[in-house]
Amino acid sequence: MSGASLGKEDGGLMVHAEGVHKRFGRLDVLKGVDLKVKPGEVMCVIGPSGSGKSTFLRCVNHLEKIDAGRLRVNGHLVGYREKGGRLYELREREVAMQRREIGMVFQRFNLFPHKTALANVMEAPVQVKRTPTAQAREQALALLDRVGLADKTHSYPSQLSGGQQQRVAIARALAMEPALMLFDEPTSALDPELVGDVLEVMKQLALDGMTMIVVTHEMGFAREVGDSLVFMDGGVVVEEGDPRSVLAEPKHPRTRDFLSKVL
Ligand SMILES: Nc1ncnc2c1ncn2[C@@H]1O[C@H](COP(=O)(O)OP(=O)(O)OP(=O)(O)O)[C@@H](O)[C@H]1O
Ligand SMILES: [Mg+2]
Numbered sequence: 510m511s512g513a514s515l516g517k518e519d520g521g522l523m524v525h526a527e528g529v530h531k532r533f534g535r536l537d538v539l540k541g542v543d544l545k546v547k548p549g550e551v552m553c554v555i556g557p558s559g560s561g562k563s564t565f566l567r568c569v570n571h572l573e574k575i576d577a578g579r580l581r582v583n584g585h586l587v588g589y590r591e592k593g594g595r596l597y598e599l600r601e602r603e604v605a606m607q608r609r610e611i612g613m614v615f616q617r618f619n620l621f622p623h624k625t626a627l628a629n630v631m632e633a634p635v636q637v638k639r640t641p642t643a644q645a646r647e648q649a650l651a652l653l654d655r656v657g658l659a660d661k662t663h664s665y666p667s668q669l670s671g672g673q674q675q676r677v678a679i680a681r682a683l684a685m686e687p688a689l690m691l692f693d694e695p696t697s698a699l700d701p702e703l704v705g706d707v708l709e710v711m712k713q714l715a716l717d718g719m720t721m722i723v724v725t726h727e728m729g730f731a732r733e734v735g736d737s738l739v740f741m742d743g744g745v746v747v748e749e750g751d752p753r754s755v756l757a758e759p760k761h762p763r764t765r766d767f768l769s770k771v772l
Pocket of ligand 2: 535563564693
């Protein structure tokens with residue numbers, strides 16, 4: 510873990526985005542995103558469809574290369590290495606190493622359908638980290654217990670509800686012992702009655718001190734669990750603040766307009 514560089518190079522921030530730009534062909538998707546996430550902070554991100562929320566998360570997770578600006582995660586410049594004041598592009602293998610510090614949970618669970626819950630959670634530690642099987646198994650059982658699925662370890666994804674599958678996906682991400690967890694609308698594909706269990710797991714994770722960025726439509730979660738709330742529109746951060754203040758008294762007209770439609 511890069512604890513030393515984290516404190517030294519970036520004021521102790523877990524994520525530091527400065528003027529982040531991302532373009533797809535001629536489409537400017539991120540037009541200068543500035544954000545800071547402290548260790549242990551839970552940042553919730555809201556905004557209209559197409560505003561760039563998922564794209565930003567994908568940049569943080571090194572899945573997209575940014576076109577301008579600076580993005581540091583856990584003390585590392587995403588996609589680059591700094592040496593003697595110059596930037597060098599990282600090789601794919603080095604990018605993969607950095608990505609291991611970050612867990613990501615998507616709207617769709619993306620579990621391996623032919624593997625049990627237990628095998629899904631063990632997969633990355635064994636294959637990527639070379640954790641001995643017995644140890645990976647023990648950790649996976651503990652994680653499945655933590656997300657409330659101790660009795661489903663031998664079930665296949667098709668035998669689990671959407672909410673249970675999503676909790677396996679969270680356990681799977683945690684198995685790599687990430688420094689940062691990214692959630693992209695983790696409950697929006699779920700039936701309403703299954704949302705609560707997943708949010709509860711995320712809340713516990715937050716209480717345990719995990720640093721999290723959560724793109725969500727769950728304003729109740731943002732209000733209760735979030736340390737900060739970011740409203741994105743048109744590829745920029747329009748407004749940011751304490752979730753309770755932003756939701757109760759949005760300052761920017763675009764935030765007000767958006768919230769009046771979703772609340
Ligand atoms: N790989 C890609 N190639 C081209 N355009 C893309 C790509 N990924 C995203 N976009 C475009 O970037 C814009 C922002 O997309 P993004 O998925 O980040 O929005 P979002 O805020 O997550 O929206 P939603 O709430 O619908 O998930 C959209 O116009 C989208 O079509
Ligand atoms: Mg999205």
